[in-house]
Amino acid sequence: MPIDKALFSRLTLLLIGIGFAALLAAGAGLVWQVETTRNYASAVSSAQEVRVTTLRALSLLQDAEIGQRGFLLTGEESYLAPYHAAVEALPQAMARLAKLVLEDGGRPGPIAELRELATAKLAELARTIALQRAGERDQALAITRSADGRSSMDTLREMVAGVEARSAMRLAARSAGLEANGRALLIGAALAFVLMLAVTVGSAILAVRYTRELEQAQAEVTAANAGLEARVAERTAALAAVNEEVQRFAYIVSHDLRAPLVNVMGFTAELEAAVAPLSALLAAAEAEAPGLVTAEARAAVAEDLPEAIGFIRSSTERMDRLINAILRLSREGRRALRxxxxxxxxxxxxxxxxxxxxxxxxxxxxxxxxxxxxxxxxxxxxxxxxxxxxxxxxxxxxxxxxxxxxxxxxxxxxxxxxxxxxxxxxxxxxxxxxxxxxxxxxxxxxxxxxxxxxxxxxxxxxxxxxxxxxxxxxxxxxxxxxxxxxxxxxxxxxxxxxxxx
CATH class of the missing domain: 3.30.565.10 (Histidine kinase-like ATPase, C-terminal domain)
Incomplete structure (x- = not known):
């Protein structure tokens, strides 16, 4: 039947709305997939940090055992250098491992068990070293050669492998989720494409039917074609701009990370500057009223706060170096070779x-x-x-x-x-x-x-x-x-x- 102007306008607006909704859904799906991919990349980095820190803890335990055995065999104190270094560094490594595992979504129980076993192993090593120094070398060697001495290290290796395996499983689950999201986005994009194709076909049919009923059919068809070419040109330009933005994605991300990092570094410097007057204030308070200043307060100002600030500064400086390196590589990759x-x-x-x-x-x-x-x-x-x-x-x-x-x-x-x-x-x-x-x-x-x-x-x-x-x-x-x-x-x-x- 003939299509009047009002009906044609309503149908056209409806089809445009459907097409715009499909395009908006496709764009939202792309943004969602980009964010999912960024989260997955962060999870990959977290899993890698868990693995590196786990191997670091195991390496320290092995260094401690190597130093102990060298000392038991030779009786020379110089062989205990790896042992002392491992005893000093292991608590920090275990604390960092526990923090990374929790941030990666792991359970604290296995890490606590690993820490207890590592502490027991260090206690065993310290006991044998004490026996050697006391002249009880045979008794120290007997402890080292015992089944318990060997099995504790094997158990530690198994627990370390378990921590790595669980981290890998979490990463695999995230990878599967990423793949599922990708498939869902692909299906959604295909549906959006089919819907937009249907909208386009429907619009074309309506346009043809309507223009056949108009006295100035040729003029209107020419105007419609001109408008269509303009829209195609605009969309082509928009797609080119989006493609260029995607190509610069890595550069922009690295560049924008600098702003919050600079803020963190600036506030860290302010915290460092505040330590000295705070220490002076605490000393003055202690001199005036010793009972008011607790041991915890002295430790917090003299040890905990500087240590925390130092850790923040070293971490931000390392991140700054990484960002600078990524930016340098990106700029170098864009440079035309001569x-x-x-x-x-x-x-x-x-x-x-x-x-x-x-x-x-x-x-x-x-x-x-x-x-x-x-x-x-x-x-x-x-x-x-x-x-x-x-x-x-x-x-x-x-x-x-x-x-x-x-x-x-x-x-x-x-x-x-x-x-x-x-x-x-x-x-x-x-x-x-x-x-x-x-x-x-x-x-x-x-x-x-x-x-x-x-x-x-x-x-x-x-x-x-x-x-x-x-x-x-x-x-x-x-x-x-x-x-x-x-x-x-x-x-x-x-x-x-x-x-x-």
Missing amino acids: PEPVALDRLFEGIAASLRHQLDAAGASLEIAPGLPTIRSDRLALEQLFGNLIDNAVKYLDPARPGRITILARRLAGRVRIEVADNGRGIDPRDHARVFELFRRSGRQDQPGEGIGLAHVRALARRLGGEVTLESAPGAGSRFQVILPLEPPPMPTPSPEESPR
């Missing part, structure tokens, strides 16, 4: 000059093989790549022997292989892959760093059209091989998704 001829011998001489102070302080030598080739590449990227490798080599030299770092290069077919080798501590083969991952480190954590350098090295090598590999073993040093083209590949400016994060 290939130019680079003489590798002069490049490494410049890097050596910039690191001369660190080399001299470590008592290390840097040997650059003669005849290094010239390649066409981005000079700044090369300086950052090899500067990171040499800086790492200096930091992780073995103090037991003079440090030696060598730079070699060999031409291949259209490529060059550059080796940075050292005689430092070395890296366990099991960690060869993980050291190139962001925020991952290997071996003793006795050097400053956030686990970003080697991840940046690999990202730079790949942007330059090459690759980096590692050969290393504990005590045998490390050899990093960087293979780069002699001539640069096409180097488009990367999008944020391609930038290292």
Whole structure:
């Protein structure tokens, strides 16, 4: 039947409302999924912290046992250094583990049981050490060799494995929830698409039927097409803007984290400044009326408050370093590469000059093989790549022997292989892959760093059209091989998704 103007208007408004509702639902679903993904990323970080702290606690217990056994076997007090260090650091590690497990959604019971067993183990070690010092070496060794002495450590390992397993299970459950949310969002988006398609088809049918009944059909169709093209252009521009925002997501998140962090650091400084007058006030009160000042108040002002402030400051400083590193990597990933001829011998001489102070302080030598080739590449990227490798080599030299770092290069077919080798501590083969991952480190954590350098090295090598590999073993040093083209590949400016994060 014919469609009058009022009915056509009502139907059009209805269809537009349905389409807008579907589009709004799809947008809300996208925001919901982004927030869910961020929460999942936080859960992954929390689970990783639980794992690292759990392994740290177990490592401290093992260090304590190693020190005790060395002392029982030799009777020399120097062997107790790992034991004393572990006894001092273990309470803080256990407290942090309990806090992380609770924040991760775990139960406090297993952690309390683990703490009790760890305390009992340290008491057993202290008892054997006391017997050794008293000349009862045989009795101390008998306790160490007993089934109880062995089983307690095995039980600790099992409990540590249980804590890790439960954390992994919680993470797996969150991962399953994330996948379910993704499927739900996909189904919802498909339904929204079908609904919008139906709205579009219905609108087109109504428009065609209505325009056939009008005297100026051709003029109205032309106007409708013009309006449709304008809406398509607007939506295309809007989608392009949204896509650009999504591409800058990692950069924006890292940048916006700085504002609350700066506030926390500022208030921490104010708390630090307040400690001195508070201490003076407490001292004056104690001098005037000793009975008014309790031991708890003295401990809170003299010990607890400075300790808490120190912990907050160290944590915020570490977070500030991480955010700065992420921003630096993001900016570097956005920078357009500028290939130019680079003489590798002069490049490494410049890097050596910039690191001369660190080399001299470590008592290390840097040997650059003669005849290094010239390649066409981005000079700044090369300086950052090899500067990171040499800086790492200096930091992780073995103090037991003079440090030696060598730079070699060999031409291949259209490529060059550059080796940075050292005689430092070395890296366990099991960690060869993980050291190139962001925020991952290997071996003793006795050097400053956030686990970003080697991840940046690999990202730079790949942007330059090459690759980096590692050969290393504990005590045998490390050899990093960087293979780069002699001539640069096409180097488009990367999008944020391609930038290292």
